[in-house]
Amino acid sequence: MSTERGRHRPLSSLVFRTAALGAGVAAVAFARRWLDVVEVQGSSMAPVLLPGEWLLVERRTYTRRRPREGEIVLAADPRERSRELIKRVAAVDADSGTLDLRGDAPEASTDSRTFGAIPVDRVRWRVIARYWPAARAARL
Amino acid sequence: MRNPLRPRRRVHAHCDIPCGIYDPAQARIEAESCYKIIEKYNGSSDELLRARCIDIKEERAELTKHHIDVLWHDYFKPEHLEKFPDLHDVCWKASKAASKVKQTTDLEAAKELLGLIDKIDEMWRASGGPEKTRLQAVAA
Numbered sequence: 600m601s602t603e604r605g606r607h608r609p610l611s612s613l614v615f616r617t618a619a620l621g622a623g624v625a626a627v628a629f630a631r632r633w634l635d636v637v638e639v640q641g642s643s644m645a646p647v648l649l650p651g652e653w654l655l656v657e658r659r660t661y662t663r664r665r666p667r668e669g670e671i672v673l674a675a676d677p678r679e680r681s682r683e684l685i686k687r688v689a690a691v692d693a694d695s696g697t698l699d700l701r702g703d704a705p706e707a708s709t710d711s712r713t714f715g716a717i718p719v720d721r722v723r724w725r726v727i728a729r730y731w732p733a734a735r736a737a738r739l
Numbered sequence: 740m741r742n743p744l745r746p747r748r749r750v751h752a753h754c755d756i757p758c759g760i761y762d763p764a765q766a767r768i769e770a771e772s773c774y775k776i777i778e779k780y781n782g783s784s785d786e787l788l789r790a791r792c793i794d795i796k797e798e799r800a801e802l803t804k805h806h807i808d809v810l811w812h813d814y815f816k817p818e819h820l821e822k823f824p825d826l827h828d829v830c831w832k833a834s835k836a837a838s839k840v841k842q843t844t845d846l847e848a849a850k851e852l853l854g855l856i857d858k859i860d861e862m863w864r865a866s867g868g869p870e871k872t873r874l875q876a877v878a879a
Contacts, residue, residue, distance in 0.1 A: 636744075636748070637748045637750045638745065639750060640752065643753055653745065712816065730744075
């Protein structure tokens, strides 16, 4: 009896686990189309975001509407495209379709004051939350 | 092993190198040298010493001007100008005073230069410079 149960249980549990794992992988792959995680480098967003913190970012919102003042966004550095910057939207110029991006720590930030306003369509990712360090986990 | 929760994607809360070490004391020390050298120049009849005084004074005055310019161009930002409306005027006058000290052996010019550097120093202090643009502690 015990051998029969022993034979059936791992089988059903294996099927269940495979299905759960498959669903999980599919969900993550699906979500990854508009969700991602990033690590902060540099301190121009201090004290809100500190170097080494891990953030959740998404790119769905800006397919439906423009970035708004006060939101924290990602944008390619206009002076070095391979580098992705994280800054706050300080102002939205609807006429020219550009964003003024600034670091929260002006003394320690290179931003639109140096490289000028950024075309609104270059900004796709919005920062939504910090998940690490756990003690500082928060919506942003 | 690498933490699987750690994001691979890095985003830069960017600040250009040099990363924000500023202190008007640097300009002040060079300007004090100029002041003292002019005193020595005026108090001496030794031609060799006087010639050396001129030489060194020009070099120190040029350094003073350089340090003033760095504060003016790099440290001060538009928000400081809002707070200190005479910011440009003071920095401009200080640069000009440094030029005058370079050109002449006028002790009054050196005094004026020191006074203007002190005004820059006041603005630097009032904008949180000592806490933000000097190292508070150096890790061992």
